[in-house]
Amino acid sequence: MNTRTIDTHTVNTHTIDTSTPVIPADAYDTTAFYADADAIATVTNPTAPDAVTLPSEDASTAELLAAAQEAGRRAVPAPLAETALVARPLLRRAGLPVPEGPLSYAIAPELTIRYAHPADSPVGSAGCLGEDDTLLVTGTLPRVPWGRAATAVVVLAAAPFGPVLFTLTPDLADLAPGGNLAEEPRDDLHLAALEVPAAQVRRIAPELLDEARLRAALARAALIAGAAERCVDLTVAHTTARTQFGRPLSHFQAVKQEEARLIEEAALVRAAVRAAAVPLDTGGPAVRLTVAAAKTQASASAAEIARIAHQLHGAIGMTRLHPLHLATTRLWSWRDEDGDETHWAHCLARPLTAATLWPALTTTP
Template structure:
């Protein structure tokens, strides 16, 4: 008779009780995210860390199913605030790219043309609308918002208590809250006019952060699946000895390696910017989202019914894969963005040139 022991000490964190300083460590126990490296903690990257170092930390967060906005803080919000010249709060941050907001000047200037509020005596803004599915909004110290003002793209910060928050979660029960703004006045000191290039960089950073998380969760699926098929026996031998299982494991490892390589290849181009960054990040998110479903399918198939239970840690990785696949653009969106700039004369150099 085959038996399998489930470690019931693994805690399940309710969706309404997330602690932004805790995460599932390799030992499946709660540990603390600190600014120092310990055997059971992911170190918070320093503000001066390189993009490659940030991606490594975010990938580790995805591997450990960290219930905290580490990627949103380290790879998206902090760099954008520094680029815009705004102070960087010391704490968990989130972001929202919201061109659909209604943004007007709070102190309209007299103008013979245009509607009231299209010109302002200063940069103080009145913002109305809904920021939808903001990652970790309920736990964030501040949310970095990128929106379209009458003068062009702007970046500003707000705190969740300035909005009406409607709690929601993704499939992995990570907070994805709506923030409703009703003529919220944003002081000029919290606002910076930004270039369209920085707005595009924000989208690239968000997509690459999500890709790195997917890469980490994919590695967790590989680790758990290989351990399971090695330990579980059937007909007197480990599952990993069966040819069909070996083939599926090989496909699983291959898909995870593809995602990891695509994410690593995007680190340097993101720092460089321009067309190279667009190409590399679009390729990374396209690959990550496309592989996520296949990785989760194989992992669950090889685990059998055991992997579906909440007592088994596999769901911590696969539900995140299913959620992150669609967030910040799915594979169809990024495949279109990847292909659109390419023409008959630029396709081959883009494929063969090493960044």
Template structure:
């Protein structure tokens, strides 16, 4: 089975990659944090892997704080390009849903009816505008772009060297770059007309990929918190023996299990599409985003002051939770998407019918 391994040189330190020896070597030494090992890498599943397997890989990437666009590649860009019949480039990929781009025909046809440029000799396009906060754009081989052309929704690919890149990042220091396009010509062979349903599927895939990453980071918070409260002692006994700590740990594990469950439950509906996919993905991202804040709060509370330092690997998980909570739609956005199609007569069947 053909697999790829995504690895980048982005300046993000992966979990458990810290060298704190300099801090303890001598009294008064300045703490030095260095990346002494290669960034964690997770094998990119093959293109024929099931959605459940892809979600598991994305969750593991979130757990390890993998500094690469694994979820963006496996769950969003590759499936969309295959569905549209475009070649799938090797290596890491990203995506952008950008209806605000200005797109016109590169070879307009003179027509006695309609406005100038309303028809074209072919689907070669001139694209102008900015793709904002593209995940891992600087590290991507290509970016799958969904936009609106004169003839309707369209999918094409852009490589970072075709645009002017403005570096950016989220709270976790993951790249979120702007790509500025100035009358970029996209050949007709690289353009595919797509249905509105595929455009909506792109939003669902992006949200579910982010939910799977949140689930992995939440599991990392549980691992680190349980290890800390077990090893740390106070008043002659481990923190984990105190009732108040036990209660908060139970809440942390409960929230994490809830996120993991709703993400797993969305795999089959995403494959079938339709209203079931809308409901399942909206529920997954609503719960994942809503739980992210509570998971981070409990983890930091039980770690105490040590958890907020860069010497602690906890921040690698919690800063990602805070960032991913808002990306690809926060809980408010997806709660509205979840509720809009439901009525008094359709709510119970939606909750009780298997996808």
């Protein structure tokens, strides 16, 4: 695995040896992180070093969440969670073929959608009917995850005749590159009267639009759980190896207390994500409750996990030569993406009343 090293030089008579990598060999493949974002990592090759295999299409939600969590832990530079947990299931539900390669999604963007081949109608406004479902789409898909690297983007939007799901390839759009704090691609795709063939369009029920939002939030929560686990691993390793006043940092009571808090927050996120797996497979009212709880907990814990990890690492944790930032910048970014803790806390609490709260908490999905 590739590692980053620094040249041998002398600082205050202390020599830094280039034979010792700054980032341990078992940490991350840093070449992928500092390369151009267009060079997307291959995660489907099981023979690659530290590969995270893309689960099969018939994998359970629990298996998909485990893979997404591992991708978050390793900061895999690829849309594994977006592909496995969001795009592929939505395409199957809509009855559309699933393209090969990495996929992304855009949920409920503000688009202008009309029929490309309007039909004459004796009633209603002009263009309210079409000879087929071929669409003309104008507008912007904002901050599409890994937009430039995706082979296709799954779009769910409102049309004059109801919600629709369609696919498009990024090369058909005017792409404005962007990124989040972790330098993951978040690209704007500008569409100017793009014609989407009827074969790539499906009319969908409003429930599928709701499911898309839930899937995206749960995928992001699983990634946060993985990054949180990485923060725990790196922090425990650092406080065990780093000595001060003749003993490891982990032997100081104040450090132990902060480590315990860090481990606790990471465990809360992991448990909340796992609790949402079965309801998403089986359906029912528990889905919204468990997914909202998972994303609320994940986003709320992300800031505290990053704070403790950086505080216990000290200055070294703020450098690009140390792998901690690969986890914490993702935590800060993913916290807000697909709904932050405030949004999902409202979704969690709004349908609950005094009469429904206790059954919702105690009923087994």
